[in-house]
Amino acid sequence: MTMLTIKNLTKSYQEGKKAVDHVSFGLNKGECLGLVGESGCGKSTLARCLLRIEPIDSGSIYFKGEAIESLDERRLHPYRKKMQIVFQNPSAALNPKLKIKESLIDPYAQFHKELTPSHFSFTSKDAFIKQLLEAVELPANLADKYPHEISGGQRQRVTIARAISIEPELIVLDEPTASLDVISQRAVLTLLTKLRETLNLSYLFISHDLAAVSQMCQRILVMKEGQLIDQFSSDQLFSEERHSYTKELISIF
Numbered sequence: 446m447t448m449l450t451i452k453n454l455t456k457s458y459q460e461g462k463k464a465v466d467h468v469s470f471g472l473n474k475g476e477c478l479g480l481v482g483e484s485g486c487g488k489s490t491l492a493r494c495l496l497r498i499e500p501i502d503s504g505s506i507y508f509k510g511e512a513i514e515s516l517d518e519r520r521l522h523p524y525r526k527k528m529q530i531v532f533q534n535p536s537a538a539l540n541p542k543l544k545i546k547e548s549l550i551d552p553y554a555q556f557h558k559e560l561t562p563s564h565f566s567f568t569s570k571d572a573f574i575k576q577l578l579e580a581v582e583l584p585a586n587l588a589d590k591y592p593h594e595i596s597g598g599q600r601q602r603v604t605i606a607r608a609i610s611i612e613p614e615l616i617v618l619d620e621p622t623a624s625l626d627v628i629s630q631r632a633v634l635t636l637l638t639k640l641r642e643t644l645n646l647s648y649l650f651i652s653h654d655l656a657a658v659s660q661m662c663q664r665i666l667v668m669k670e671g672q673l674i675d676q677f678s679s680d681q682l683f684s685e686e687r688h689s690y691t692k693e694l695i696s697i698f
C-alpha cells in the first residue's frame with residue numbers, strides 16, 4: 446500500500462528559483478525511504494511542504510490516497526497526528542523550561558481525542574510517560590529532568606518518544622543524527638529501525654550520510670538543485686546505471 450504520493454510538488458521562496466522543482470515520488474507503507482543530496486538542494490523544504498508545515502506553490506500530496514494539499518487546518522488536523530517529524534537539533538525541539546515528562550505529554554494532550562491507542566495505553570500520565578521512555582530505551586528517572594540535564598543522544602530519544610506518542614503512521618526524520626557523536630548516531634539509528642518494525646512505521650529519512658541511508662533504507666532518492674534526479678533500491682547504490690551525480694556523492698563518502 447502506498448502511504449504517501451507526491452506529484453509535481455513545486456515550491457519557490459524567491460521568483461525564478463525553485464527550492465523544490467516538480468518533485469514526484471511514492472513512499473510505501475512500512476518502508477524507510479532515503480532522501481540524499483548536498484546542502485541547500487531542497488530536502489528540508491520538500492519535507493516541510495509534504496507535511497503541510499510550509500505552503501506549496503503547486504503539486505499534489507496524497508496521504509493513503511487522500512489529497513491533503515488543499516485541506517484547511519481543521520480538516521488537516523487528523524493528518525497532523527498521522528505524520529510527524531524529528532528534526533536535526535533536539536535542543537531546539539524541546540522547551541528548555543519544561544521537564545522531560547511535560548514535553549512528552551504535550552502531543553498526547555493535543556491529539557488524544559483522535560487516538561485509538563494500540564501500542565501505548567493511557568491509564569495515568571506517569572504510566573504513559575514510563576512506557577514512552579521505555580520504548581526509546583531511556584530510564585524512567587529521566588522524566589523529572591530538564592533537557593539541559595541529559596545528553597544530546599538522550600534528548601534526541603526524547604523527541605523520538607514525543608513523535609511516537611501519538612502513534613503516527615509516517616515519520617520524517619530530517620537528519621536525526623547529524624548533531625550526535627558517532628556512537629550515539631549508531632545507537633539512535635538502531636533504535637529507529639527497531640521502532641519502525643515494532644510500531645509499523647514508515648519513514649522518510651533525510652541524511653547526508655550515504656552509508657547510514659543505504660543501511661537503513663530500502664530505496665533512496667537523490668535530489669539536486671530542487672529536482673529529483675535519481676531513485677533506486679539500496680542494493681543498486683553502486684550500480685553502473687547510477688546518475689553521474691549519485692556517483693559523485695558516493696565518491697565523496
Ligand SMILES: Nc1ncnc2c1ncn2[C@@H]1O[C@H](COP(=O)(O)OP(=O)(O)OP(=O)(O)O)[C@@H](O)[C@H]1O
Nearest residue numbers: 458459463464482483484485486487488489490491
Ligand atoms: N525559509 C526560507 N526562506 C527563503 N529561502 C529558503 C528558506 N528555506 C530554505 N530556503 C532556500 O531553499 C533552498 C533549499 O533549502 P533546504 O533547506 O530545503 O535545503 P536542504 O537540502 O535541506 O539543505 P541542508 O542539507 O543544508 O539542510 C536553499 O537555496 C535555501 O537557501
